[in-house]
Amino acid sequence: MISALVAHVLLCAVAVAIAAAIAIPSALALAERPRFERPLSALLGALYTVPSLALLAVLVRFVGLGNTSVEIALVLYALYAIFRSTVAGIRAIPAEQREVAAALGLPDWRRRLRVDVPLAMPAILSGLRIATLGSIALATLGGYVGGSGLGSIVFTGFALQNRTMLVEGALGVVALALLGEFAFRALEFRTQRL
Amino acid sequence: MSDAPYSVAFDRASVRFPGSAAPALENLSLQVAAGELLAVVGASGSGKSTLLRCLNRLVELSEGRVCIDGREIGEFDLGALRRSIGYAIQGVGLFAHLTVAENLALVPETLGWPRERTNARVDELLAAVRLEPTIYRNRRPRELSGGQAQRIGIARALVAYPRLLLLDEPFGAVDPILRPHLQAELLAVLREARTTTLFVTHDVDEALLLGNRIAVMRDGRLQTIGTPRALLEDPPDAFTAELLCGDELLHRYRLARLDERGRRL
Numbered sequence: 001m002i003s004a005l006v007a008h009v010l011l012c013a014v015a016v017a018i019a020a021a022i023a024i025p026s027a028l029a030l031a032e033r034p035r036f037e038r039p040l041s042a043l044l045g046a047l048y049t050v051p052s053l054a055l056l057a058v059l060v061r062f063v064g065l066g067n068t069s070v071e072i073a074l075v076l077y078a079l080y081a082i083f084r085s086t087v088a089g090i091r092a093i094p095a096e097q098r099e100v101a102a103a104l105g106l107p108d109w110r111r112r113l114r115v116d117v118p119l120a121m122p123a124i125l126s127g128l129r130i131a132t133l134g135s136i137a138l139a140t141l142g143g144y145v146g147g148s149g150l151g152s153i154v155f156t157g158f159a160l161q162n163r164t165m166l167v168e169g170a171l172g173v174v175a176l177a178l179l180g181e182f183a184f185r186a187l188e189f190r191t192q193r194l
Numbered sequence: 195m196s197d198a199p200y201s202v203a204f205d206r207a208s209v210r211f212p213g214s215a216a217p218a219l220e221n222l223s224l225q226v227a228a229g230e231l232l233a234v235v236g237a238s239g240s241g242k243s244t245l246l247r248c249l250n251r252l253v254e255l256s257e258g259r260v261c262i263d264g265r266e267i268g269e270f271d272l273g274a275l276r277r278s279i280g281y282a283i284q285g286v287g288l289f290a291h292l293t294v295a296e297n298l299a300l301v302p303e304t305l306g307w308p309r310e311r312t313n314a315r316v317d318e319l320l321a322a323v324r325l326e327p328t329i330y331r332n333r334r335p336r337e338l339s340g341g342q343a344q345r346i347g348i349a350r351a352l353v354a355y356p357r358l359l360l361l362d363e364p365f366g367a368v369d370p371i372l373r374p375h376l377q378a379e380l381l382a383v384l385r386e387a388r389t390t391t392l393f394v395t396h397d398v399d400e401a402l403l404l405g406n407r408i409a410v411m412r413d414g415r416l417q418t419i420g421t422p423r424a425l426l427e428d429p430p431d432a433f434t435a436e437l438l439c440g441d442e443l444l445h446r447y448r449l450a451r452l453d454e455r456g457r458r459l
Contacts, residue, residue: 100287103250105276106304114300118291 001153005172008149011067011142012135012176015074016082019131023079024124027086028112037087048080052138056145070142070149077138078131085130089123090116121191129184136177140169150176197278199390200262200358202226202249207258209244209414218244220414221258231384231391233405235398235437240411242394246360249392250279262358277301280351280359280389284366287347288335294320294346295331301354319349322383341372348380352387359384359391365400377403398438402426402448403455410434422452 030037047055052073059069093116101115117124143151150172157165202225209219219241226232234242247253248260251272260267267275288297295316302312317327323345335343348364364380365373377400384391384404395401401408402422410417410425410433418430426449429435439445 096283096285096287097289099252100281100283101289103252103276103279103281104301104304105250105273105279106300107273110304114292115289119289121291 001168001172004148004150004153004169005176007067007147008136008139008151008172008176011070011074011139011147011149012132012180015071015135015139016078016128016131019075019078020082020128022075023082023127024086024117027083028090028116031087031090031116041084041087044080044083047076052077052141053144056141060145065146067142067147069145070139070147073142074135074138077134081130081134082124082127085123085127086120089120089127092123093119122188125184125188125191129181129188132180132184133177136173136180140173143169197355197357199228199388200278201228201264202358202390202392203261203264204245204248205259205261207248207260208256209241209248209253210256217256217414218253219248219255222414222416223258224409224416224419226390226392228390229388231393231404231406232409233401233407234392234394234409234411235396235401236411236417238396241414242396242411243362244414245411246281246362246392246394249358249360250276250281277305277354278357280354280356282347282351282359282361282364284363288338288343288350290335293332293334294338297335297346298350298353300350305354315353319353320346322352322386323349324379341368341376344368344376345379348383352383352389355387356389359387359389361391361393363394363396365395365397373397373400380404398440399448399451402438402452408438410437426452 026040027037030040055073055076056069059072063069063072097115097119101111104111106114139147139149140151140154142149143153143155146152150169153165153169153172157163157167157169204222204224207219207222208217210217222241222245234245236242244253248255249262249267251267262270262275288294292300295313298316298319299312302315307315316331320327320330325342325345330338330342330346335346338346344364344367348361351359351361365376368376381404393401393404395404405422407419407421408425409419412433418425418434420430425434425438426445429438439448
């Protein structure tokens with residue numbers, strides 16, 4: 001049970017970290033360039049709408065059963081929420097603030113890191129929260145294709161008609177989701193107080 | 195340390211914004227000498243702010259040229275140009291997530307100043323705008339009054355020894371009771387800074403107090419330009435006369451204040 005819980009957390013944390021490392025810089029670079037941002041949003045949105053079981057099935061076909069397939073699916077789903085919310089957060093920065101930042105003559109990346117990111121932080125965090133909660137749910141489904149998260153306990157319990165296992169696994173997922181929600185809400189609250 | 199102040203020249207400059215029929219600037223020519231303080235007055239919508247924003251290229255010209263030190267503005271590296279120009283606007287635009295010191299340090303950091311030099315300069319400017327550095331250095335913008343925020347905005351514009359200073363209604367949001375105080379303070383700070391300054395205001399008395407010369411704007415055009423004394427004593431046209439002189443009593447009062455300013459300087 002503990003090892004499945006740890007595996008679950010790891011699967012999700014790694015997926016959100018990879019997705020954030022891709023989505024946040026892309027969003028920062030593309031927020032002011034709708035011509036490039038829109039097609040990428042559409043592509044990520046299309047990926048996001050693919051039903052998760054179907055996506056897992058396709059990945060298993062090419063990557064095989066196991067955690068790798070689950071991890072890829074988690075990253076692909078997380079990208080959309082993080083990218084969209086970062087773009088929205090940057091676009092919501094008041095025009096005068098962005099103009100002052102431009103007038104200071106900061107190089108683009110310095111301006112993005114010193115000004116854009118902190119000002120868009122509440123939106124970025126809410127994107128990360130949605131991505132994390134989505135990952136926690138989806139990683140459970142990963143148990144169906146050989147992933148080692150809490151889903152493996154749920155599905156084994158299901159197969160063996162073992163109610164204790166089933167409930168244990170399910171409660172673990174619920175607890176993780178609540179914990180993730182609470183942690184991100186607390187962070188968002190702190191950044192909004194500024 | 196500080197590079198020489200810029201001279202500025204507009205040559206038949208026009209700006210048209212898409213979707214608006216009347217040009218924001220029309221066929222405007224004027225020169226500002228290095229070290230001069232030009233006050234720009236006019237009604238809102240007369241193109242005052244646009245004039246300033248051409249210089250740091252927040253606005254691009256549709257026609258004509260703007261030159262700094264005789265070089266067309268487009269030839270400068272945009273980032274380097276902007277870092278050499280201080281810009282402060284009404285409502286300041288301090289960044290809420292940064293402390294006062296961090297706000298002031300943005301440009302020095304980019305210029306690669308050593309930390310001690312930046313810190314010393316920040317304290318020096320806070321003292322110059324009469325905000326005790328030990329108290330205000332680590333405050334956040336939301337912990338400042340309007341007048342304090344305004345002074346920090348001007349300090350930020352001055353921090354990296356700008357060669358040109360653009361002030362767009364810097365006291366627009368300040369309590370009228372506090373304004374004369376801030377104006378006197380600004381004058382002292384500017385005398386110290388020895389830079390070229392374009393100062394936009396709709397307050398005629400502020401323009402008369404601060405400007406070496408005054409440019410009067412009307413509907414995107416330069417109505418007239420001259421020294422406060424020349425414009426007050428002999429306004430070249432009815433519009434300028436009405437804007438600057440007011441009724442007879444106000445006119446005499448303003449001339450008297452100008453004499454007083456002459457004696458003080």
